[in-house]
Amino acid sequence: MIMSSTRRHLRILGIVLGWSLANGFDYAHAQGDEAQALQTVRSEIRILEDRLADQQAEREGESAVLQEAELKAAAATEALREIRQQVAAQRTRRQVLLEKTRLANLRLDRERGALAEQVRMSYVAGRQEMLKLLLSQDSAVRLGRLVVYYDYLNRARSQRLEAVESEIEAFTQLATDRARVGQELNRLEQTQADELKILESSRNERRVVLARLVQNIATSGEEIRHLRDDERRLSELVAELQSLLELLPLGAAQSFPSIKGQLAWPVSGSLISDFGHPRAGGQLRWNGVVVGAPSGTPVRAAYYGRVAYADWLPGLGLLIILDHGAGYMTLYGHNGALLKESGDSVVPGDIIAHVGDSGGQTQTALYFEIRQNGEPIDPHPWMGEDLSPAR
Secondary structure, three states, X not given: OOOOOHHHHOOHHHOOOOOEOOOOOXXXXXXXXXHHHHHHHHHHHHHHHHHHHHHHHHOOHHHHHHHHHHHHHHHHHHHHHHHHHHHHHHHHHHHHXXXXXXXXXXXXXXXXXXXXXXXXXXXXXXXXXXXXXXXXXXXXXXXXXXXXXXXXXXXXXXXXXXXXXXXXXXXXXXXXXXXHHHHHHHHHHHHHHHHHHHHHHHHHHHHHHHHHHHHHHHHHOOHHHHHHHHHHHHHHHHHHHHHHHXXXXXXXXXXXHHHOOOEOOOOOOEXXXXXXXXXXXXXXXXXXXXXXXXXXXXXXXXXXXXXXXXXXXXXXXXXXXXXXXXXXXXXXXXXXXXXXXXXXXXXXXXXXXXXXXOOOOOOOEEEEEEXXXXXXXXXXXXXXXXXXXXX
């Protein structure tokens, strides 16, 4: 589970100098003394964390409450997703056990029937052989044969008895396993119900806060200022991260610019807002694209890299920033849940988040940017296929 605090999320400290990525990326040694470079990064990150914490404390009360509500909802959503996976696994296990029980029951019935038939035949054959023995003139020879025959029957009967006992033991164990799975399933379903209540409570809280926040912005006529503040915070964050990450540069067998025109979109969906198009009545323009997709849709990394940032940011909600080296970054905003932490390595197609509506959005969508040296650039020339406009 991704931690909610910026102070805990912004952990580039986990990136080890010389650390190699399995995809062919490896981290180049920082110039100069490695220990000194790492210590410098630690100090700078602490300063950046303190500054972000101060900025967060200065935000409007409703925005801070919105952040808390969205983080609670994200945590509950992720917990619920994990519980549902466990419930599905336990239900599958229960079906497997029921099928095993059915087959074990058939085997037990078959062994019991065979044993009963063997006992009946042994009884009938025994009476006939005893009568023949009494009438026979060669009783000694017949007696020897009869002893051998009974010995065979006894051994066969013992084997059948052992088989029956084994099937009974297996049947009993299956019943125990079914009971245990049933108890675990009941526990998980109760936990699932509890998490659903928490999620619904968080969503209701978010709706109330969001409505109040939108009303306040509309009343004060400060929508443009809020949007510009959000853009400024994001630009400052990207610039700070880029400055810090220069101390721990990425090396790659295939650099980000070399795959221009071949990237896959992080999600499949429809284009709601496009790069460079006007927003807020034409006073601002979009620095990225907004791709509409259902809640919970996996968000995938566009290329090899490392997570530089994974936390909540005003205007973008739950945000992940990937560093691809050479001054290139990709940004993924408005997520419903984050699945990676700062310092994690990623390869193309890795699921890094799930689509949501965080950041005060009214519809579920992904906000996606590509930045070069801190400046937003048009993502379309970088992608292999284009998105269809929303209808």
